[in-house]
Amino acid sequence: MKIHSEVSQQEGMRLRKNTSQQGFMLAAIVNSSDDAIVSKDLNGIVTSWNRSAQKMFGYLAEEMIGQPILKLIPPDRKHEEVEILAKLRKGGHVDHFETKRVTKSGTIIDVSLTISPVRNGRGKIIGLSKIARDITEKKLEQQRKNDFVAMVSHELKTPLTSIKSYIQLLLRQAKKTEDHYGTNALSKVDEQVKKMTTMIRDFLDLSRLEEGKMPLNKSQFSVQQFMDEIVSEAKILLAEHNIRYNSCNDAILNADRDKLQQVMANLLSNAAKYSSKGSTITVLCEQVRQKVKFSVIDEGIGIDTEDQKRLFERFYRVGGEQTKNISGFGIGLYLCSEILRLHNSIITVESLPGSGSTFSFSMDIVDNNL
Numbered sequence: 001m002k003i004h005s006e007v008s009q010q011e012g013m014r015l016r017k018n019t020s021q022q023g024f025m026l027a028a029i030v031n032s033s034d035d036a037i038v039s040k041d042l043n044g045i046v047t048s049w050n051r052s053a054q055k056m057f058g059y060l061a062e063e064m065i066g067q068p069i070l071k072l073i074p075p076d077r078k079h080e081e082v083e084i085l086a087k088l089r090k091g092g093h094v095d096h097f098e099t100k101r102v103t104k105s106g107t108i109i110d111v112s113l114t115i116s117p118v119r120n121g122r123g124k125i126i127g128l129s130k131i132a133r134d135i136t137e138k139k140l141e142q143q144r145k146n147d148f149v150a151m152v153s154h155e156l157k158t159p160l161t162s163i164k165s166y167i168q169l170l171l172r173q174a175k176k177t178e179d180h181y182g183t184n185a186l187s188k189v190d191e192q193v194k195k196m197t198t199m200i201r202d203f204l205d206l207s208r209l210e211e212g213k214m215p216l217n218k219s220q221f222s223v224q225q226f227m228d229e230i231v232s233e234a235k236i237l238l239a240e241h242n243i244r245y246n247s248c249n250d251a252i253l254n255a256d257r258d259k260l261q262q263v264m265a266n267l268l269s270n271a272a273k274y275s276s277k278g279s280t281i282t283v284l285c286e287q288v289r290q291k292v293k294f295s296v297i298d299e300g301i302g303i304d305t306e307d308q309k310r311l312f313e314r315f316y317r318v319g320g321e322q323t324k325n326i327s328g329f330g331i332g333l334y335l336c337s338e339i340l341r342l343h344n345s346i347i348t349v350e351s352l353p354g355s356g357s358t359f360s361f362s363m364d365i366v367d368n369n370l
């Protein structure tokens, strides 16, 4: 009996030693981390504050421990804390969330936060741990790139507009004098200029979106007229494909017409780009209760399930043999989904590799009886 209790005493001491060693090790890791590591209780009161937190936010541990974390949150972002707490109380975890925080000197910094619940031995959430990384420099770099892209795109627009008008002028003249060679060549140039204009517009839109500055210019318009225009334009631009379309029932939409046209044009040009010449592209426009559902269906290469999940990300392009010679920047679908998101709509894709793809979205019909 005695031997047994001595053994368990020794075992207990060993365990305690191990646990305290682990504790020291963890503390050393936390202290030497380049990221700010902070813990707080469920009332948002700071309970620990590492050296990098001190460097990042300017407060000493003595100044922060026991103080509300709200001290670091800019006034216009106070709601974040409530939302995060609600999510974590349900057992969730907030990963790489980009936001802004305010330092002791009042400077606003960009941070990426990872927040996890801290549980006691019985699994009950007793607090939260926050890992913050200063991404101010990264954000500035992004901003510089954005400004550059916006400036270049803007500068390219002016000469392109002038090229476009001269082509129109020459084209008219070539047609008048029945110069078939000239007409043909100028039509091709015109097509390429249109492509370039679209690319430049997409780049400008991309930088506007990044800045959160893409205003919608909404108006009410007839969906039937809108779709008829889109399809007749597509029939000219995508002449090597067979466009199938049965006019849609009329309804009134309240949307940014130009942006919606941009979405449709993008889906149609993708349908042609990723399918073989001579195949059919079907455009559907169906009324489902108080909504109009638009679909663009192709018989092209299709997209596998893994790529479908990432298709609407900025710069995402599907790799592989079939797509390697097809040019593009991977921003078209990102812009479509963002434009639709601004209209409270969601773009969806259904696809089977080798059989084709269907891109769809719905828009609310304006209730004329209101």
Ligand code: ADP
Residues within 6 Å of the ligand: 270, 271, 274, 298, 300, 301, 302, 303, 311, 316, 317, 318, 319, 323, 327, 328, 329, 330, 331, 332, 333, 334, 357
């Ligand atoms: P881009 O066509 O310029 O690369 P998008 O953002 O329009 O950029 O499309 C992203 C990617 O999605 C494309 O690179 C392509 O791999 C895939 N994709 C888009 N539309 C289709 C389609 N209709 N069929 C097959 N793949 C498509």
